[in-house]
Amino acid sequence: MTASEERDQATQRHPWQWEEAEWRGVVERVRAGRSLKPDVWPQGARAAVALSFDTDHETIPLRDGQTGPGKLSQGEYGARVGSPRVLALLERRSIPATFFMPAVCALMRPQEAREYSLRGHEIGIHGWIHERNMELDPKSERDLAFRCADTLERVSGQRPVGIRTPSWDFSDHTLDISRELGLLYDSSLMADDDPYEILADGEPTGIVELPPEWIRDDDIYFEMDRYSPLRPHGMPRQVVGGIWRDEFDVAYEEGGLFQLTMHPHVIGHRSRITVLEELLAHIEGHEGIWYATHAEIARYVKDQAKRSTESSS
Template identity: 30%
Template structure:
């Protein structure tokens, strides 16, 4: 599995705020961290801009001086497991213990209780959303029910169907029950705007590459952005950036081009994930309702 790392989702939202028969558009504020130094056309760097680095608690405890720079720059540090463990392999008790420990570490380090959670490797479980509710977390960034819109994450306890091949097939050949929304805001994840699979070499692991042209990847990402901008009045574009991947010279240049392209579009705003959840809760981003399942 990937080593413990920071992830940097940047979320642009298109919106129009009417002011006396005109509109105003907030200046873009992209993803940032001390580890990636990207110079933009206006002289601003990513280190000057807000982001939401989801950070394993082990990383914070092991590298407090380095993470202090991220904290002091005002970035929203989110939950990301303890050692980047995959939670689908943990028991419910282990998941609760890891979440409680991680919240304690982040709260002690930042002075604020974390607002959000990102599952390591976006590996989820049916216990995740109920646990986040139990611990008072506001948003999650791990599920992929929609590519471009926030929503209230389904409560997996009521709809999750497990295929246990050790049991009779009749025990798991049944439809999922009606989806019930939780109180957790989902800021959706999206593998197609994540830097890790296409740009990080991992020999022997399927789904990773590492040697594709950044110009081809840039085209893939921007075509998705163009579609969203054309089709939606409000949307989110959840790019996930790892410093050990996007900190490489050729990838830095790609991000410079992507950010400058996006910034040319009227109504685009960059913000931390916590602010994005607030925008949805207060009705400024429409979002969607996740439907599915049947009544039993």
């Protein structure tokens, strides 16, 4: 019986009925391998800082079939106001960033996608229309992933080398698709604070994981839905100047990676972009900071791991 057949069989019964081989197979399907945290960052930097922005814009309501102007206008804010504010902040401080962009957003506003590339930022895959890939059959998930990569390359002039799956969902087929695409890294899994190599059924894949975390995501603190219990439960300075600042301080102390996931329609509001700039001022008050795109970090840690392996053999 193949590993896939064992997983299918296991899902047809209660977990307490699973044989050890079944639950082990489920757990080991996609796993964290060796740590890729380097001994030293470029130019002797103490810590690496990776800022990322998921430019979802209108795709969240569109994905759910919500066509009312109200919800769409919240997404439009991200493109109309949030992204320009983010770009201006990054330019003022000469910081490179990674923009994970649904292909529909790139098609809707091709100049925005090109602008990211022209300003030296990275563009990564973030679904076609922010679809829920856990609900897709393998063929549909694969087709959309390849269409995303091709569309982003055509529109922005930059071939994506990394992916952040919409909502960080990871199906049984996501890793296989990323490997077929020849991607350098993923940024959807959360098994560490620092970079690591992804394993597939216990075997190294060569794909670097740059782990995000919900506590380092602006959406969980600031999002609001008037027709559900979802309400903002964090003041900007409590989150950015408190939780995120503490996350950076420990990352700096440990000599690791500080990664943030933000959204222009969330972080781009006046009160939030202000405290984000205050956080960046705090970071820049430390010696030895390497600001880099996700791709730059993935390439560096992978190269360092290769050098370390060769020197020890």
